[in-house]
Amino acid sequence: MNELLVSVSPHIRDGATTRGIMRDVIIALAPAAAASVIIFGARAALVVAFCAVACPLLEAAYEKALGRKATAGDLSACVTGVLLAFNLPVGIPLWKAFVGCAAAIILVKQLFGGLGKNFANPAITARIVMLLAFPAAMAAWACGGGLFGETYDAVTGATPLTMIAQGNTGALPPLSAMLLGVRGGCLGETSAVALALGGVYLLARRVITWHAPAAFILTVFVFSALLGRDPVYQVLSGGLLLGAIFMATDYVTTPQTAAGRLVFGLGAGLITVIIRAYGSYPEGVSFSILLMNILTPYIGRLTAKKAFGGADA
C-alpha cells in the first residue's frame, strides 16, 4: 500500500474556484458587451476583445520575465481587461488602450504583488491614469454608430452628464434611451438594462452580495434628489451602474463584511454626487471608487464582524 496522505481538516471542499468566479463575472459582463456593439458598432467589440486579451498577455509576460508562477489562467486579468474597455470611449486608439492595460496589470496589480494584493481597482485606476494622460481621447464621446444610427447629438458627442453640467438638459435623451443605453458615454456603461441583467446573474450565483451596489445606487438617488437633480437620470448616467455592480463589488479592493460593504457603497455614492455637482469633472464614479478603495482597510477595521459570543476587545 502506498503512503497515506496526512493533511489538516477539512478533507472536502466545495466546488467554488477563483477561476469559476471570474468566469461568472465575464458571463455577467456579456450582455453589456453585446449592448455596446449594438449601440456603438463593431469597434466596441474590437476594443473589448483587445483589452480582454492584452491584459492576460501582459500579466503572463510580466510573470515570465520575473520567473513567477503563471496566473493568467485564473481569468482575473481578463475581467480587468473587459472592465477597462467598458470604461473607454469606443473611438479610443488601441495603443492608448494598451497603455491603460499596462497601467492596470503592471502598475496597479503586479507591482503590488498580484491578485489579492492590490489595494486599488486596476481597471478604475487605469482609467484615471488615462484620463490624465489622454484627456482629449478619453472625452471623445461617440454616440451612435451602431444599429440605432446617429440618433442623439453625435456631433458634440456629449454625455448626459456633460449636458447636465452645461445646463443643457433639454438635449437629454429620453428615459427609454437611457435605460437601453442609446446615449453618449463609455462603451460598456450605457445600457442600464444589460448591466442590471449581469448584476442579477451575479447575485443569483452568489458571486456578489447586494450591499455595496444597493447602498451606492440608493445614496446617489437620494442625495441627488436632495440637491434638486433628477435622481433617475443621475443613477442611469455615467458609469454609476457599471461601477456599482462590477467595481464596488470587486473582492480585493472592497470590504469583506456586509456592514463594510454598506459603508463602502454609501461613501462611494456620496463622493460621486459631490464630484458630479461641484467637481470639475462631470463624472465622479471612478474617483469615488478609487477613494473608497483607499479607505477600505480602515472601513474593514471599523466594521469587523462581531464574533458570536465574543467579548468586546
Add this chain to the structure above:
Amino acid sequence: MRKLGGVRAPHRKGTAASAPERIPIPPEVRLPMSMHIGAPAKPVVKAGDAVKVGQLIGEASGFVSSPVHASVSGKVKRVDEYDAVTGLGALSVVIESDGEQTPHDGLRAPEVNDMKSFLGAVRESGVVGLGGAGFPTAVKLTVKDISAVDYILINGAECEPYITSDTRTMLDETELLEEGALLLGKYLGVKNIVFGVESNKPEPISRLAEFTSRRDGMEVRTLPAMYPQGGEKVLIYQITGRRVPEGKLPLDVGVVVLNCTTLTAIVKYIKTGMPLVSKCVTVDGSAVVKPGNVVAPIGAPLSSLFEFCGGLKGDVKKVLMGGPMMGIAAPSLDMPVLKATNAALAFSEKDARLPEETPCIRCGRCVSHCPMGLMPLEFERAYRLKKPELLERYKVNLCMECGCCAYSCPAKRMLVQYIKLSKIMLRERQAADKAAAERKEAAV
C-alpha cells in the same frame, strides 16, 4: 436572532440503513491511555497480566481524566509509548486477545440512587464525549450548582457528512435514550431535556418523538440540515437562543450538552456494569468495498474494520478517523479505534488529492460562512505577518476548527491549518509575555 454561518456540505449518509454488525475480535488491540481531553490514565496492568473484558487497565489520574478498560480478554503484551504522530503520545496498553471475550468477574451494575452516585457511575464508566470531542463526561456533569442548569441538550445532529453511527444509536437504542433522559431528569433534576436532530434524519426524529411526546419536559427539535448544527455553541443557540460568551462554558448559560451515544453508553454501564469497551463506527468512503456500520472493540486497528467491510479497493490515499470536516487523517491503518471514534473513512487517490492553493481574493466567503462570526482570512494574514496581537484582536481563540471557512474558500486556502498554527503562535506569545512579566517582577 442572529443567523449563524455554516455550509451545506454534502450528506453522503449512505450507511444510515446499515444496522451495525460486530467485527470479529482482532488478534491484538491497542488502548491508548489518552483517548480523552485531560490527564492520561495511569496503566494499572503490566506485560504478562491476564485481563478480561471490562477490567480496569488504566485509572483516571486527576479530576479531568477518564479510566480505560480492557476491550478484549487475553494477555497484556506490552505497555509502551505510542508513536505520537497524531498527538496521542502517552502510554498505551497492547492486549493480545484470546478470542473468548470473557467478561471481567468484578463487573456489577453500580448502585445509583442520588446525584453523587450517578456522577460516580458516569466517572467509572469511562465514558467521554463520543461525538468526537472526547471530553470526560463526568467532568462535564459535575456542576457546582446544578439548579442553575435548566437545559440538557442531547446532541443527535450528526452534521458531519458520511457518519451515521449516532443515527444508528437513535434508531437501535431508542429505549436506552429514553431511560437515559429519565435518569438525567431524576438525578440532576434538570427540567428540560431536548434532543436536537438535523432535518435530514426524519426516522430518528419520529422514533424519539414517540417517547418525548409522552414525557414532561422532553422534546425533539428538528434542526436545519446545515453543518455544523452539532457544534456545541451552535446547538445551544439554535435550541435555547442562548449565546455562550467568550471564555465561558455552556454551564454558564445553564446548559449541558451530551452526545446521544454518550448517553446510551452511560445507561449501558448503569444497567450492566459493563464500561465503555466497544463503539459503533461508520465505515465508508470511496475506497471501501462494502460501506456499513460496525461495532468494534476500542483499540481495534482501523485495518480490521476495513477488512470486515470487504476490504479497500483501488489506490487508497487518505484514511480519516471521524468525518471529512473535522476528522483526523490517520498516518497508518494500524491506528486504533478510540473511544470517540465515530467513523473510519478511506478515500482513493482522486478524492484525497489536495486542491492547489491560489492567492486569497478577499471574497469574504470564509467570513460569511463562519458560524462563530470570525474573519478567517485575517487569521491567515496575521499569522503570515507574525502578529499574535492581531490574532488576539480577531479572536482566534473562539474558532472551533469546524472547517466551514476552508470548505467554502474558492482559493482553497488551508485556513484551518493556519488557524491551528496561529493558536500555537498566540499561546507562545502569551507564555513569553507572562514569563517576561514575571522576570520583571522578580527583578523589582
